Amino acid sequence: MKIKVLYFGRPSENLKLSDELVDVPAQVKTTGELLAWLCERGEVWANELTESRIRCAINQEFADWKAPLGANDEVALFSPISGG
Amino acid sequence: MSVSIQHEDFDVGAEMAALRALSNNVGAIVSFVGLVRDLSETAVVENIYVEHYPGMSEKALNKIVEEAKQRWELLGVRVIHRVGTLGPNDQIVMVLTASTHRGHAFSGCEFIIDYLKTDAPFWKKEVKNNSSEWVVTRDSDIERMERWHS
Numbered sequence: 741m742k743i744k745v746l747y748f749g750r751p752s753e754n755l756k757l758s759d760e761l762v763d764v765p766a767q768v769k770t771t772g773e774l775l776a777w778l779c780e781r782g783e784v785w786a787n788e789l790t791e792s793r794i795r796c797a798i799n800q801e802f803a804d805w806k807a808p809l810g811a812n813d814e815v816a817l818f819s820p821i822s823g824g
Numbered sequence: 825m826s827v828s829i830q831h832e833d834f835d836v837g838a839e840m841a842a843l844r845a846l847s848n849n850v851g852a853i854v855s856f857v858g859l860v861r862d863l864s865e866t867a868v869v870e871n872i873y874v875e876h877y878p879g880m881s882e883k884a885l886n887k888i889v890e891e892a893k894q895r896w897e898l899l900g901v902r903v904i905h906r907v908g909t910l911g912p913n914d915q916i917v918m919v920l921t922a923s924t925h926r927g928h929a930f931s932g933c934e935f936i937i938d939y940l941k942t943d944a945p946f947w948k949k950e951v952k953n954n955s956s957e958w959v960v961t962r963d964s965d966i967e968r969m970e971r972w973h974s
Contacts (some may be wrong), residue, residue: 748876819948821947822948822962823874823941824941
């Protein structure tokens with residue numbers, strides 16, 4: 741299943757990545773599982789993408805870590821927001 | 825067009841005049857203008873960088889404005905949020921609400937800026953000396969937003 745992942749704020753800066761297209765294995769069905777799968781890439785990823793340090797959105801709506809993923813979803817991962 | 829996200833500065837007077845011109849029933853306009861200030865306790869902040877999630881940020885702001893319009897009698901609303909690099913004392917955000925009566929304009933304006941702080945995807949980074957730091961959501965901002973749930 742193909743997912744577009746966007747990064748904003750601190751993780752985007754530290755991972756030096758703003759977006760990527762990933763093809764996730766079948767067992768990745770939720771945002772939390774996507775996060776765990778990305779964290780397998782190594783220590784930098786695991787540090788940046790700790791659930792408690794970031795929030796997520798699916799298709800431009802805020803979501804939690806149990807939210808189900810669909811093919812071609814746009815998932816954004818970002819540090820806590822701080823606008824205004 | 826009630827919501828804008830832009831690099832350029834804005835003119836509060838001109839924006840207010842546009843709201844005044846909407847209707848002869850506008851009896852009150854409330855304005856909130858947020859400025860870049862120094863949040864750091866350890867070093868002098870030289871400038872800040874504001875990032876947003878294009879597409880979602882506009883949607884989120886429009887949703888907040890619609891919610892405010894449902895709660896209060898607002899004849900017009902204007903929200904501008906700047907992005908990019910900003911310096912100390914620069915204007916960063918503006919919320920204007922127009923209503924027949926001041927009570928609706930005051931409450932609507934406060935609601936919009938409180939929700940913008942916690943529900944719109946913007947990120948601020950403070951740049952100081954040779955380092956930079958992403959600003960986190962403040963507990964006091966979350967508390968202010970949660971008051972509106974009761």
